[in-house]
Amino acid sequence: KALYLAATNPLVDFPESSRWRKALAKVDFLVVQDILASDLTTLANVVLPGAATTEKRGSVTSLDNRVNNLRIAVDPPGEARPDLAILADLLARVTDKPAPSDAAIRQEMFELGGVYSDVCQILEQRPFCWKEAYAPANQSLTAAQPELKAAPAADLQLLIGKSRFQFGFSTTFSKAVADLENEGVIEISADDAAKLGVADGGxxxxxGPAGSTTGSVKVSTQQPAGLMFAPYNYAALNVQQVAAAGSNSVAVKAAKA
Structure with missing residues (x-):
């Protein structure tokens, strides 16, 4: 059994992360393609170092139909290569055919995805290429208020989401971002903190249903009683091992550590 993971870390990013760790231990051959060393790369049989965003050319497409060009700011370190180059070489070795060029891959994107048809053709000449923002027809989209399941009386509800200063897992390695937020903390109301006998920094x-974790507390006036918040970005906190798959809100037992 073999598994190829590229640009993702299920030990941090995915719910039931402890279950993922057990599953990965059973994989006979694990390939990890990523830009930074982590707990995941230590489990891999082969590590393929990828290039970071500032080390490769390409584009980023936002949800509102805008395409932003990326240009190389610095060269990739060591043996790191753009993900596209790695995958193209792998395809060539598997199929015994020449690796497709960047131009050929972009052309296929133009043909298959209309969002790129009148944008990426001019990416070589312009640093930014914008397309009209996506404008849905009236009432084609509707907003729905999510319903949180009420936690049992003895439990607290935990909401898992992104840190305001982080984007995914990779940015937690940034020294600049660490100056703003150097660890993941569990935000809790003053009432709930008092009931647990814990102060700010405790x-x-x-x-939860999938596992447990321990972390530092931040007493917040923004958190209502009965509801806590924790970011999933931080490997040390690893709050994803608490939640079951398919949900970012879970009833948990909380206790002073």
Whole structure:
């Protein structure tokens, strides 16, 4: 059994991360393609170092139909290569055919995806190429208020989301971002903190249906009683091992650590 993981870390990014760790231990051959060393790369049989955003050319497409060009700011370190180059070489070795060029891949994108048809053709000449923002027809999209399942009386509800200063897992390695937020903390209301007997900076343990974790507390006036918030970005906190798959809101048992 073999598994190829590229640009993702299920040990941090995915719910039931402890279950992922057990599953990865059973994989006979694990290939990890990523830009930074992590717990995941230590499990890999082969590590393919990828290039970061500032080390490769390409484009980023936003949800509102805008395409932004990327140009190389610095060269990739060591043996790191753009993901596209790695995958193209792999395809060539598997199929015994020449690796497709960047131009050929872009042309296929133009043909298959209309969003690129009148944008990426001019990316070589312009640093930014914008397309009209996506404008849905009236009432074609509707907003729905999510319903949170009420936690049992003895439990607290934990909401898992992104840190305001982080984007995914990779940015937690940034020294500049660490100056703003150097660890993942569990935000809790003053009432709930008092009930648990914990102060700002103290530590609590959380146990949910998929596992448990321990982290530092931030007493917040923005958190309503009964609801806590924790970011999934931080490997040390690893709050994803608490939640079951398919949900970012879970009832947990909380206790002073």
């Amino acid at each position: 530590r609590i343990s959380l146990t």
